[in-house]
Amino acid sequence: MRIGYAGLGVMGGPMARHLITAGHDVAGYNRSPAKAQAWAEAHGGRFAGTAAEAASGAELFVLCVGNDDDVRQVVSEALAVLEPGAVIVDHTTTSARVAREMAQASQAQAVSFIDAPVSGGQAGAENGQLSVMAGGDAEALDRARPVLMAYSKAIQHMGPPGAGQLTKMVNQIAIAGVVQGLAEAVHFAQAAGLDTDRVYEAISKGAAQSWQMDNRWKTAAKGEFDFGFAVDWMRKDLGLVLDEAQANGARLALTELVDGYYAEVQAMGGGRWDTSSLKARLPAP
Ligand SMILES: NC(=O)c1ccc[n+]([C@@H]2O[C@H](COP(=O)([O-])OP(=O)(O)OC[C@H]3O[C@@H](n4cnc5c(N)ncnc54)[C@H](OP(=O)(O)O)[C@@H]3O)[C@@H](O)[C@H]2O)c1
Numbered sequence: 001m002r003i004g005y006a007g008l009g010v011m012g013g014p015m016a017r018h019l020i021t022a023g024h025d026v027a028g029y030n031r032s033p034a035k036a037q038a039w040a041e042a043h044g045g046r047f048a049g050t051a052a053e054a055a056s057g058a059e060l061f062v063l064c065v066g067n068d069d070d071v072r073q074v075v076s077e078a079l080a081v082l083e084p085g086a087v088i089v090d091h092t093t094t095s096a097r098v099a100r101e102m103a104q105a106s107q108a109q110a111v112s113f114i115d116a117p118v119s120g121g122q123a124g125a126e127n128g129q130l131s132v133m134a135g136g137d138a139e140a141l142d143r144a145r146p147v148l149m150a151y152s153k154a155i156q157h158m159g160p161p162g163a164g165q166l167t168k169m170v171n172q173i174a175i176a177g178v179v180q181g182l183a184e185a186v187h188f189a190q191a192a193g194l195d196t197d198r199v200y201e202a203i204s205k206g207a208a209q210s211w212q213m214d215n216r217w218k219t220a221a222k223g224e225f226d227f228g229f230a231v232d233w234m235r236k237d238l239g240l241v242l243d244e245a246q247a248n249g250a251r252l253a254l255t256e257l258v259d260g261y262y263a264e265v266q267a268m269g270g271g272r273w274d275t276s277s278l279k280a281r282l283p284a285p
Helices: 012-021 033-043 051-055 068-079 096-107 121-127 138-148 163-191 196-203 211-222 231-248 253-267 275-281
Strands: 002-006 025-029 060-063 087-090 112-115 130-135 152-159
Touching: 002 012, 002 051, 002 068, 012 025, 012 033, 012 060, 012 121, 025 033, 025 051, 051 068, 060 068, 068 087, 068 096, 087 096, 087 138, 096 112, 096 163, 112 138, 112 163, 121 130, 130 163, 138 152, 152 163, 163 196, 163 211, 163 231, 163 253, 163 275, 196 211, 211 275, 231 253, 231 275, 253 275
Parallel strands: 002 025, 002 060, 060 087, 087 112, 130 152
Antiparallel strands: 112 130
């Protein structure tokens, strides 16, 4: 299939590479062109200097950029050249509002727009094991699904435009509380003078087990945070969550608290640290 891909960062770069490996003809575009140039040379993709160039002649246009405004900009440039019948799949984490807006603008040109945020992080993108939660036209998603499976382990259709983004918000709410719980657990173990490795062995097979515990306990205990999913991205996501909660009436006391803790981590210079850096606020006594 002829595919345009915009946003060749930590997530988009490896996702677009998987599409080439699967045998598709992929044109890659990125805001800083050097990244797109390096990606095209390394993986045998076509370099595109603009979003419109990447979208030109594409049956499928995929993006994974930064925030709402980035999506608005890239999608409007792509819509100027996409043919009727084309499908846009947006893997960026955005507001549900922008997903609905983009779906409406696309529909006006007989193009389908699917909001399709992902979970699984950098490792999931590299290994082609992402979980995709999608909103929008189910029939268009079914057409794109075999292509998207090049980097996904599961693709779930959640409902109308915006439903994918709302599901991703649920994911981030659940993560925020777990990560703060993990930070306090490690902190308490250190305050109590316990050996944190042995505590992990003792409790990680029981009811306290979580992905965060299995993947972040040891690094949090050592104060290592220079990797993983950045606090700046998490704050963007929690901002979207808290906005949406204001509109739908959900009460998110814990999420609000943890968002404030992440603001403190940013003030400590940890904007690019992994989300487990909530532990950095609670050093060993
Ligand atoms: N990293 C994760 O673990 C993870 C997991 C799930 C979801 N996400 C979400 O996925 C999205 C991307 O995350 P990421 O970690 O891949 O970020 P990233 O490494 O910063 O990649 C974003 C890429 O998009 C490009 N870009 C941004 N705005 C653009 C625009 N207006 N036009 C063209 N290109 C643009 C950036 O170009 P430049 O080179 O110029 O900056 C960058 O290469 C975010 O919404 C994030 O919340 C990330």
